[in-house]
Amino acid sequence: MDQQRSGASQRPASRLAVGVVSAGRVGSVVGAALTRAGHRVVAASAVSDASRERAARHLPGAEILAPPDVxxxxxxxxxxxxxxxIAALAASLPVRPGQLWVHTSGALGAEVLRPARDAGALTVALAPAMTFxxxxxxxxxxxxxxxxxxxxxxxxxxxxxxxxEMGGEPEHVDEADRARYHAALVYAANHVTTLVNDAADQLRAIGVANPERLMSPLVSASLDNALRHGxxxxxxxxxxGDAGTVARHLEALAGTGIAExxxxxARRxxxxxxxxxxxxxxxxxxLLEVLARSTEEDR
Structure with a gap:
């Protein structure tokens, strides 16, 4: 494996001309990371004012072109x-045999780029485990x-x-497992944002002036402990197993939209x-009786 990976790394080491479709939050930053690794972003597509601003900031050497020209x-x-x-785009763009096509979707594998692969391109799904x-x-x-x-x-x-090259760690994920992989990341990262903001709303509603400051040490410690200790x-x-406290929580939250x-x-x-x-x-x-009773009452 080390020999194979070493051999494969020779291709990126040749310094590639990179095209980015499009210069959104992810594309502009990954393009900048490739530039930092020594490649050269020569073209990017950017339609909105926000995308053009990101391209100017992160991809200053890129010419703004239509996707086929990129x-x-x-x-x-x-x-x-x-x-x-992605699928429709992959089917519509010109392909040059020997090109490398990369998409950044966490949920999709390389199969969505099959039209490019059938036309002679190398195709890979390369998704950063990060929020942008x-x-x-x-x-x-x-x-x-x-x-x-x-x-x-x-x-x-x-x-x-x-x-x-971009300073990261590759994690191989099979084509059939991409949706489950992505679901796990969404379950952790996106839902944490929802939970924290829902909790902040509850604190704000009872008069806490700065719920973010109040929660920050607690939530940060909880996340750190979960990652360290499972x-x-x-x-x-x-x-x-403190059923009385959980029952009082559900009573206090009734009608707020987050009781369910x-x-x-709590059940999970x-x-x-x-x-x-x-x-x-x-x-x-x-505890389980309280949780089951609240379900029956909701019905």
Whole structure:
């Protein structure tokens, strides 16, 4: 494997002319990361004012062109458009045999680029395990992250080499597993944002002036503990089987819009606590009754 990866890395090491379709939050930053790795972004597509501003900031040497012209100018075509648009785009752009086509979707594998592969391109799915907000720190956050790599053997090795060049760690994900892989990341990252903002709304509603400051140490410690210690990091009333407290929580949250979410997550937390031995079956009985009762009442 090391010899194969070393051999594959020779292709990116030749310094490629990169085309970016399009210069959105992801494409502009990954294009900048490729520039930092020594490649040269020669062209990008950018329709909106925000995309043009990102291209000017992150891809200053790139000529703004229509997508077919970007593809024609590139040795490495970076496709960073919404997932549902990739297939149609891949079928519409010109292909030069020997080109490298890369898309950044976490949910899709390399198969969506089959029209380019059938026309002689190397195709690889190369998705950064990172969230992009459009802020300046996005580029710095790429250092050391994982990149999900999917493709046939030669293309996959080239994708791994690109990830390493950008300061990341390649993680091979099979074509059939991309949706599950992406679902796991969305479940963790996107839902954390929703949960934190929902909690901030509840605190704000009872008069807490700066809920973000109040929650920051607690939420940061909880995330750190979860990543370090797994289920051993579970604390709180559910892991203790404290049914009375959970019942009071559900009563207080009734009518807020998040009571059902709280109930579902409490049930899932109880399941994990039971499976890991953090919660005894005898202590869980009352808790599970409260959670089941709230479900019946909601009906």
């Amino acid at each position: 593809a024609a100018a590139a040795d490495l075509l970076l496709i960073a458009v919404p997932d549902d648009a 907000t459009g802020r300046d720190e996005d580029l710095q956050r790429l250092e050391g992250i994982s990149w999900a790599v999917t493709g046939e053997a030669e293309a996959r090795f080239v994708g791994e080499a690109l990830a390493l 289920d051993a990091a579970l604390t709180g009333p559910v892991s203790r 979410t709280y109930r579902v997550l 937390t109880a399941e994990r606590a039971l499976e890991s031995g953090r919660l005894k079956s005898s202590d869980a009985e009352g």
